[in-house]
Amino acid sequence: MFRPDDPTAPPGQVFDAPWQAQAMALADTLVQAGHVTPGAWAQALGDALRSDAITALPDSLDTYYRAVVMALETVFDERVGVSKATLTQRRHDWEAAFRDTPHGQPVVLK
Amino acid sequence: MPTFEPKRAAAIHRDLHSHVPSDPVLRVKALESLAVERGLVTSERIDAWVEAYSEHIGPKRGAQVVARSWLDPGFRTRLLDDAASAIREFGFEGDATGDLKALENTPEDHHLVVCTLCSCYPFSILGMSPAWYRSAEYRARAVREPRKVLAEFGVTIPDDVSVQVWDSTSERRYIVIPQRPAGTEGWDEDRLAAIVTRNAMIGTDRHLEIGAP
Incomplete structure (x- = not known):
């Protein structure tokens, strides 16, 4: 929810989880490298933020970053030439790799 | 009476040891x-x-820009004219923020920045935007009822001060230049920069505190 922060509070962590930072890094890097225009990125993120899947969730930073991931998937599909089916398959491949890798071993795709 | 189901126990055991993100x-x-x-x-x-x-990368960069604009009239003019070019002289590493516009608060005007579409923000000079800036509520209400939103930040804008809301886009982002507080005469750039808050550069803060003498 919207809540002005306490200006006297010590600065907190910028990101709550590494995946949030990686998603932002990926988006900004793709824009800076010219693979996605700033306008296309803003539109994709705006659409994701207004989507039913996102507006049904609490108005929180976690939800915001979930919208960032959705928007990335859209620009990958529409602007970068990586289809949603490819992304879904790769997500499942990573899940299998994590599930099948014993603790302590580096997780690599097969 | 408790029961033991081998399949269920095995599933629970697998879940407990799962490290699938x-x-x-x-x-x-x-x-x-x-x-x-x-x-x-x-x-x-x-x-x-x-x-x-x-x-x-955080708001200290923007604070330095503000402090210099207070001290150097030539820089202030360049900043208000073309902020993206003016800040190049700081040599900040990392990518610039595209077309940046500096908005100067005056005794008659207060500027407030929002991005109603998504969350466009000059993050190369202010760092990542605060959580509230990205909330759906701020993005909607900052335009509809800016004075009320400001009041929730503890900022009361007198009726004779106009509030202008600026909607950021991917093409144009904003930094608010707050007014230099009285009592800071003779301060150097670093000392001035230390009192400039992130919220003041977004417009959700107006009167900067100069702290203990």
């Missing part, structure tokens, strides 16, 4: 690994970005 983690791994394979980004570049924005 959450759905967004897996989706980001899919995106990043495919982007790297296709040559769109490098892992090193992503890691460097994350380190920079987690550790180094």
